[in-house]
Amino acid sequence: MAEFDPHRASLVDRLAPLVVIAVLAAIPPIAKALGDPFLVKVATRVVVFAIAAVGLNLIVGTAGLVSLLQAGLFGVGGYVVGIAAWHDFNGEALGLGPIAWAGTSDLAITLPLAALVSALVALATGVVSLRTSGPYFLMITLAFDQMLYYGAVALQKYGGEDGLQILSSVTFAGRDVSDRWSFFYLCLVVLAVVLFLAGRMIEARFGIVLRASAENERRVTVSGIPPYPYRLTAFVISGTIAGIAGALLAAGQQFISPADMSWVRSGDFVVMAVLGGLSTVWGPVVGAAAFVILELVLSSWTQHWQLVFGAIIVVVVLTLGGGLSDLVRLMSREGAR
Amino acid sequence: MSGTALLKVEQLVKSFGGLMATNHLDFDLVEGEIHGVIGPNGAGKTTFVSQLQGQLLPDSGRIVLDGEDVTQMPAHLRARRGIARSFQITSLVPSFTAQANVALAVQAREGHSFGFFRRAWSDERLMEPARAALETVGLAHRAGTPVGDLAHGECRQLELAVALAMKPRLLLLDEPMAGMGRKDGAFMTDLVAGLKGLTTIVLIEHDMEAVFRLADRISVLVAGRVIKTGLPAEVRADPEVRAAYLGHSH
Amino acid sequence: MQTALLAEQFLNGIQFGVTLFLMASGLTLVFGIMNFINLAHGSLYMIGAFAAAAIQAATGSFLLGIVAAIPITAALGVALELGLFRRFYARNHLDQVLVTFGIVLMANEAVRLIFGPVPLRMPLPAALAGSIELAPGLVYPTFRLVVLAVGLAVAGLLWLVVMKTRLGMWVRAGSSNRAIAGAMGVDVSLVFAGLFAFGSALAGLAGLMAGPILAVQVGMGEPILILALVVTVIGGIGSIRGAFVAAIIVGLVDTFGRVLLPPALGSMAIFLLMALILAFRPKGLFPVHG
Numbered sequence: 001m002a003e004f005d006p007h008r009a010s011l012v013d014r015l016a017p018l019v020v021i022a023v024l025a026a027i028p029p030i031a032k033a034l035g036d037p038f039l040v041k042v043a044t045r046v047v048v049f050a051i052a053a054v055g056l057n058l059i060v061g062t063a064g065l066v067s068l069l070q071a072g073l074f075g076v077g078g079y080v081v082g083i084a085a086w087h088d089f090n091g092e093a094l095g096l097g098p099i100a101w102a103g104t105s106d107l108a109i110t111l112p113l114a115a116l117v118s119a120l121v122a123l124a125t126g127v128v129s130l131r132t133s134g135p136y137f138l139m140i141t142l143a144f145d146q147m148l149y150y151g152a153v154a155l156q157k158y159g160g161e162d163g164l165q166i167l168s169s170v171t172f173a174g175r176d177v178s179d180r181w182s183f184f185y186l187c188l189v190v191l192a193v194v195l196f197l198a199g200r201m202i203e204a205r206f207g208i209v210l211r212a213s214a215e216n217e218r219r220v221t222v223s224g225i226p227p228y229p230y231r232l233t234a235f236v237i238s239g240t241i242a243g244i245a246g247a248l249l250a251a252g253q254q255f256i257s258p259a260d261m262s263w264v265r266s267g268d269f270v271v272m273a274v275l276g277g278l279s280t281v282w283g284p285v286v287g288a289a290a291f292v293i294l295e296l297v298l299s300s301w302t303q304h305w306q307l308v309f310g311a312i313i314v315v316v317v318l319t320l321g322g323g324l325s326d327l328v329r330l331m332s333r334e335g336a337r
Numbered sequence: 338m339s340g341t342a343l344l345k346v347e348q349l350v351k352s353f354g355g356l357m358a359t360n361h362l363d364f365d366l367v368e369g370e371i372h373g374v375i376g377p378n379g380a381g382k383t384t385f386v387s388q389l390q391g392q393l394l395p396d397s398g399r400i401v402l403d404g405e406d407v408t409q410m411p412a413h414l415r416a417r418r419g420i421a422r423s424f425q426i427t428s429l430v431p432s433f434t435a436q437a438n439v440a441l442a443v444q445a446r447e448g449h450s451f452g453f454f455r456r457a458w459s460d461e462r463l464m465e466p467a468r469a470a471l472e473t474v475g476l477a478h479r480a481g482t483p484v485g486d487l488a489h490g491e492c493r494q495l496e497l498a499v500a501l502a503m504k505p506r507l508l509l510l511d512e513p514m515a516g517m518g519r520k521d522g523a524f525m526t527d528l529v530a531g532l533k534g535l536t537t538i539v540l541i542e543h544d545m546e547a548v549f550r551l552a553d554r555i556s557v558l559v560a561g562r563v564i565k566t567g568l569p570a571e572v573r574a575d576p577e578v579r580a581a582y583l584g585h586s587h
Numbered sequence: 588m589q590t591a592l593l594a595e596q597f598l599n600g601i602q603f604g605v606t607l608f609l610m611a612s613g614l615t616l617v618f619g620i621m622n623f624i625n626l627a628h629g630s631l632y633m634i635g636a637f638a639a640a641a642i643q644a645a646t647g648s649f650l651l652g653i654v655a656a657i658p659i660t661a662a663l664g665v666a667l668e669l670g671l672f673r674r675f676y677a678r679n680h681l682d683q684v685l686v687t688f689g690i691v692l693m694a695n696e697a698v699r700l701i702f703g704p705v706p707l708r709m710p711l712p713a714a715l716a717g718s719i720e721l722a723p724g725l726v727y728p729t730f731r732l733v734v735l736a737v738g739l740a741v742a743g744l745l746w747l748v749v750m751k752t753r754l755g756m757w758v759r760a761g762s763s764n765r766a767i768a769g770a771m772g773v774d775v776s777l778v779f780a781g782l783f784a785f786g787s788a789l790a791g792l793a794g795l796m797a798g799p800i801l802a803v804q805v806g807m808g809e810p811i812l813i814l815a816l817v818v819t820v821i822g823g824i825g826s827i828r829g830a831f832v833a834a835i836i837v838g839l840v841d842t843f844g845r846v847l848l849p850p851a852l853g854s855m856a857i858f859l860l861m862a863l864i865l866a867f868r869p870k871g872l873f874p875v876h877g
Binding site: 060066068125131132134136138140142143144145146147150151152153154155157216263267270271274282303304305307308309310311312314317318 | 618624638672674680681684685686688689690691692694695696697700772790809810813816817819820823850851854855858859861863865866869870
């Protein structure tokens with residue numbers, strides 16, 4: 001009889017991320033069999049949002065800090081890709097002080113660049129936001145998100161409020177990845193890597209500090225650990241992941257706009273994390289899928305689908321104690337005892 | 338009692354609004370001793386200990402630990418200097434197991450926690466000392482129990498284990514026997530007695546029997562200042578102390 | 588910049604600041620006393636504007652529109668409080684954010700459903716549509732002056748109530764120590780509903796006064812809400828005085844920022860100011876909770 005050791009990862013915890021990736025990986029072949037290529041586009045959207053939501057959960061679920069900045073950082077990544085592609089396509093160089101850069105549509109360059117820029121923005125906003133906690137932190141991240149939104153709207157050269165179209169072909173290390181299948185699997189690989197790394201982080205010493213601080217900050221300080229440097233690091237990591245997701249979104253739909261970084265989108269990411277379950281690393285993937293599916297289904301019924309969607313959120317918060325993955329874990333734990 | 342002075346507190350002052358909770362308090366600790374702190378409710382014992390640990394910062398005065406001025410030093414740095422504390426109302430991580438709570442203290446000792454890859458709860462460098470500390474306080478059989486499921490007395494034992502895992506030079510025990518029955522209280526008293534020589538202890542307690550049995554010296558705190566410090570027998574016999582406090586003890 | 592232009596922008600800044608104060612005081616009271624983060628506060632602003640515009644369009648009377656809109660908004664606020672928000676006072680902030688987020692989505696879409704996507708207009712009656720010469724060379728729109736006056740009057744009234752009445756004393760005590768609030772022997776749930784009604788009325792008033800100046804459109808409440816949150820954060824949660832000072836600062840900085848700085852920086856100016864203030868005072872300028 002297997003003893004339930006609370007210090008070891010349960011089977012569900014270890015297998016679930018693999019199952020999730022496997023299910024997603026199976027979608028393009030299924031779509032082909034059904035003769036519905038649109039499914040691949042939907043699945044790509046799920047994966048990209050999932051990446052951002054998993055990143056957000058490092059802050060919300062693990063560290064217990066509710067942030068409404070994720071969409072802003074998501075958008076930063078998207079705009080890096082968009083602006084680089086714009087300069088590449090128009091043959092006009094981007095003047096960055098003394099350097100003139102020709103731009104590029106190669107994701108092998110713009111993905112890391114997007115990650116770097118969003119990391120820096122996350123660092124700058126995190127340093128200010130994390131000196132506060134709880135409700136202050138929430139309001140400040142919301143304010144910074146709005147600031148980034150206004151910043152994007154003010155970029156008249158790059159479309160402003162109407163958004164920025166990417167007219168060049170997106171490549172990765174020279175190889176064309178603009179077909180649906182290639183791009184989907186590129187995104188899926190990124191998701192798999194993020195899931196793996198996030199999973200390790202949460203269980204490692206770094207994650208332990210975040211989780212303990214979320215429940216009892218005083219206990220952590222009294223033991224000799226200052227929570228701030230760890231929270232800031234988590235915030236930057238989370239923002240970087242968001243930036244990568246945004247970069248992928250922009251490359252995939254060949255378009256990025258301020259609407260992708262509005263506070264409503266930030267709220268959507270929080271909803272995805274909560275729907276999926278904050279206590280697991282794979283929960284937000286399920287949450288992202290639920291979100292995208294709901295979005296699709298509801299908008300096909302009515303133009304005013306946000307009314308129904310808002311109502312669903314209200315009902316879910318009223319009734320559910322946790323998210324979908326929390327339920328799965330609970331059930332598997334009961335079975336193991 | 339001869340020995341090196343580990344801690345010197347000079348003219349410590351702390352006010353909350355109009356209330357002066359710590360009123361020009363002087364205090365000293367000799368290394369290796371168990372120093373009892375007694376006094377009526379509201380005398381400012383917990384406020385005093387909080388200032389030693391760093392949760393509260395004094396308005397004025399000095400706290401010198403082993404020659405180093407730590408008066409305004411933040412709590413987490415004092416923990417690194419070897420000051421550990423148990424709380425009157427236990428303060429633990431509820432969703433973690435007992436062993437995981439102790440492991441957190443072990444982890445803190447090891448320097449920084451910027452480990453991103455290796456699983457903390459599978460790391461014997463953390464779990465082995467954690468189990469050992471639980472063993473010392475007699476809680477090894479509850480290692481895998483989440484704190485939320487522990488009894489009150491077990492939580493107090495766990496707090497002690499967590500403090501011990503920090504391998505402190507100065508251990509601040511804030512009413513470790515509060516709310517415990519006779520049997521648990523006696524067990525705790527034996528535990529604390531067993532720590533003598535391993536670390537220096539400041540023991541706040543209302544249980545007079547325990548304090549007089551355990552302490553090498555006792556300080557009496559009344560209205561935010563120490564009115565008498567001395568050997569237990571001296572303190573017991575002092576008329577000023579009797580008038581201020583021992584008259585209405587448990 | 589010429590003096591007249593400077594003075595005009597200064598008045599604009601104060602007027603905007605006063606509007607923000609109306610929003611922020613409702614927010615800060617509800618959070619300070621009930622520990623409830625209300626992201627749907629902007630929706631009440633929007634509803635106030637739409638109610639006034641719709642009534643004016645239906646009856647032809649501007650006065651009827653503004654007079655009726657306030658009780659309508661207050662009533663809706665109370666309905667939300669009694670029916671839904673009340674259950675969330677004890678729940679964590681994440682749940683509060685989610686439920687109010689859901690309400691915002693619903694409110695915006697409901698308004699779009701009822702009124703359509705085209706913004707409504709609130710034409711001013713002749714008496715208010717003109718300008719007044721305040722000083723030689725300084726001509727200022729009459730309506731904006733009225734908004735300024737109303738806002739300052741409400742601010743003054745609020746100060747009087749909070750500082751000079753028993754209710755106000757309860758509010759101040761409750762803001763700094765919630766345990767005291769319950770122990771002071773007042774019917775807590777009645778006062779909560781009343782506070783919410785009052786905050787909603789203020790939001791509705793701010794909205795309907797903005798209607799003639801800006802457009803009455805779906806989603807108009809959120810940018811104001813976010814600035815009101817900035818005001819609350821800068822001023823210190825729970826502090827009415829802080830909210831007023833911060834609101835004036837924010838109103839002035841935002842107005843002058845947009846006029847003096849290039850467009851990108853102008854709209855971001857106030858957030859950068861917030862960051863600067865928080866760097867030195869993480870709890871705001873006049874924190875109430877220690």
